Amino acid sequence: MIQAKAYANHSPTDLLKPFVINRRSPKPNDIVIEIAYCGICHSDIHTARGEWGPTAYPFVPGHEIVGKVIEVGKKVKRFKRGDLAGVGCFVDSCGKCANCKSNEQQFCDHTAFTYNSTELDKVTPTYGGYSSHITIKDQYAYKIKKGLPLDRVAPLLCAGITTYSPLKRFKTKKGSKVGVVGLGGLGHMAVKIAKAMGAEVTVFSTSPGKEQDAKKLGAKNFILTSNPDNFVPYEGKLDLIIDTVSAQHDFSLYMSTLKKAGTHVLVGASPEPNHVEAMALIFGRKSLTGSLIGGLKETQEMLDFCAKKKVLADIELVPASRINEAYDRTVRGQVKYRFVIDAKTL
């Protein structure tokens, strides 16, 4: 058993505080990672606060994890001591179902998510990356290339794959016209990845102040969404929209900017139902769909792509003592664009 330092909360209204958890000693196929950095994802906050259904407390958040391999089980071939490794939103899955076999482990009925879940035994709770160490089956960890600023790699494990997966699925390439709704943690990654794939990017935002930022990140166009007239010049122009907004909004207006057979992909989830007009889908045969992180193979592919293209998150590094402040600022949208916890400070 490995005693690990962590941060946890114990009820929906509780702040996160220092906490000690046990990580298992490595089995033959496990690796132990000494965590260097962990990103703060909005999902961490929703779950900590019990906003997405029941949360199992004590709750240790974090699924944007990077660090160094310090122990390897005797059957492990993919990693050796001293390698860099990442952990994303899940740490295990059944490995046998059609979803696992097609490398879409995120849709397995038995996925062990990185936090607020259990290991495959359905009993042992999983604890996230706001901790000093994690033990994980080597097949569920990702290889991270050396020589990159590791703190800026961490957010790729959720924000990166969440936006990369639909961009890839809809074959984004040089010349593609991609819209990105919302310029937060997910949105800024969507802009960078789409741009790196060769797309011309249009950002939709409610904040006029974000125009300059959007363009600095690589966007060509900016639509201020508070005035519906601003959509008109973009009618029928886009191939794909990546919608990262998790507040209720009417999709129809955004879909007017899609070309025939274009697709509007939701990666942000508002808890309330959203509006959509049937005519916005029927004329132009457009689609509205969703996307949920990515499987093992695609996540590794994304990490390799980002390493090659030098795509990294824009972050604000914080010590563990400032996690609760970072939560409040994330909820208010006051971060450019992702808080990352320095695990040395836990």
Added chain:
Amino acid sequence: MIQAKAYANHSPTDLLKPFVINRRSPKPNDIVIEIAYCGICHSDIHTARGEWGPTAYPFVPGHEIVGKVIEVGKKVKRFKRGDLAGVGCFVDSCGKCANCKSNEQQFCDHTAFTYNSTELDKVTPTYGGYSSHITIKDQYAYKIKKGLPLDRVAPLLCAGITTYSPLKRFKTKKGSKVGVVGLGGLGHMAVKIAKAMGAEVTVFSTSPGKEQDAKKLGAKNFILTSNPDNFVPYEGKLDLIIDTVSAQHDFSLYMSTLKKAGTHVLVGASPEPNHVEAMALIFGRKSLTGSLIGGLKETQEMLDFCAKKKVLADIELVPASRINEAYDRTVRGQVKYRFVIDAKTL
């Protein structure tokens, strides 16, 4: 000029009455069709009553047209006198744009729809199939095989292609599991065509009385939608849903019956926006999309498929004098499943 008998109305509140229209004498690429039958589509009623934006009066509805070719222009090769021909929802398009070139004339920016539209000159009004004759470019008419009950073929020109197109697009085949929402004119065609493609069909309806009818038409399962519990046994079971309902409804519940990556296709359009939950799309990576009739090539393919598989509409044949009564009964859902006008009675 050919004087044709027709039925028209002159304002949104007006009943349809006998009216005389002029059809052009055939140009070198035209054919003249003596109309035998014309289906009554719900769109006819919406347009006659001005419910879908402004209608140009006098208005002659009808876009489910079948009849006999009685004259051919001198350059026409596809038809000869005495052949059977059909006309669907459009009578012309630019022929030059990407949509026309990819045989999706329904999405051309200049499509001349069969009624409440104009010819390509943007001046000459188009009049629909509640009339004794129609003149049309031969390339925009469909070949109808002889030996079929022609009155039961008419509804294929709109209800048939509207449901065939998405069934085809999503590769419905033997063993596919297809849901059909609503059992009216469109719904009953969706059941028959899906079944003819080899699918197992599940009908969703608000009316308990329709269960027996659904099964008679070829459905295997029936979900009475008034009770959400009835959806539960079908969770994750369907590949595709064809949604023919044009009243407002929440799509999320229906989407729960889709498999991973399944698709819910709207072919009915409610005027009010509908609800959809982001989570219904994100978990299982499901899609919501729309479909609008079909292009020339696909419509001909559908007619040939239906002829081969003996798929015909279930209809109630009415004389022209009963058009207004048929409208009222269609709105009340009191028809199994399509009224067809006998054009001899105009």
